[in-house]
Amino acid sequence: NAGVTQTPKFQVLKTGQSMTLQCAQDMNHEYMSWYRQDPGMGLRLIHYSVGAGITDQGEVPNGYNVSRSTTEDFPLRLLSAAPSQTSVYFCASSYGGSHYNSPLHFGNGTRLTVT
Amino acid sequence: QKEVEQDPGPLSVPEGAIVSLNCTYSNSAFQYFMWYRQYSRKGPELLMYTYSSGNKEDGRFTAQVDKSSKYISLFIRDSQPSDSATYLCAIRGGGTSYGKLTFGQGTILTVHP
Numbered sequence: 001n002a003g004v005t006q007t008p009k010f011q012v013l014k015t016g017q018s019m020t021l022q023c024a025q026d027m028n029h030e031y032m033s034w035y036r037q038d039p040g041m042g043l044r045l046i047h048y049s050v051g052a053g054i055t056d057q058g059e060v061p062n063g064y065n066v067s068r069s070t071t072e073d074f075p076l077r078l079l080s081a082a083p084s085q086t087s088v089y090f091c092a093s094s095y096g097g098s099h100y101n102s103p104l105h106f107g108n109g110t111r112l113t114v115t
Numbered sequence: 116q117k118e119v120e121q122d123p124g125p126l127s128v129p130e131g132a133i134v135s136l137n138c139t140y141s142n143s144a145f146q147y148f149m150w151y152r153q154y155s156r157k158g159p160e161l162l163m164y165t166y167s168s169g170n171k172e173d174g175r176f177t178a179q180v181d182k183s184s185k186y187i188s189l190f191i192r193d194s195q196p197s198d199s200a201t202y203l204c205a206i207r208g209g210g211t212s213y214g215k216l217t218f219g220q221g222t223i224l225t226v227h228p
Contacts, residue, residue, distance in 0.1 A: 035218075045215060108156070
């Protein structure tokens with residue numbers, strides 16, 4: 001059971017470049033989300049999805065796009081990378097709906113540096 | 116003011132010590148309280164979960180919630196070097212906000228032999 005898989009593990013971008021961070025889960029979870037983790041800031045929610053075809057913004061959505069065409073995949077797109085987007089990005093998933101106590105399962109992160 | 120404030124640490128304790136990790140929150144609508152543990156270069160993993168005031172024990176770990184004071188704690192008894200990690204409190208509201216966790220800043224804990 002792979003759980004939540006994130007690719008790539010590391011990425012270096014130049015300012016203005018675009019890229020997509022991939023996230024896939026094999027647990028048939030309805031809920032998926034993206035967080036970024038910065039020193040002293042904890043984890044901050046970027047975007048989330050409660051099911052295929054449904055996405056919504058979190059706390060820090062600017063500069064990022066998401067889509068959810070399948071239950072399994074939830075890619076995060078950086079439209080025009082900026083140094084402020086240097087961070088560690090985590091994808092997480094859980095059961096939704098009545099499974100209110102379902103824990104979030106996290107991937108192992110993508111470490112992104114924007115120069 | 117952040118919705119969730121966590122003592123930043125870092126904490127360094129000897130093996131066998133009792134460790135206390137603490138968070139405060141400001142929104143009384145928060146209903147579910149979690150502690151995640153994160154090892155270096157890994158994603159967070161759920162350690163403890165509770166939704167009521169009081170204590171919840173799981174082995175060497177005790178989660179404590181005081182809703183009247185908006186204060187949550189995690190106690191680790193007989194701490195081990197393998198407990199060295201970053202500990203994050205996480206809180207969420209009820210209803211359809213499942214999964215939308217608000218995290219504390221994290222406390223780095225080192226347990227030395």
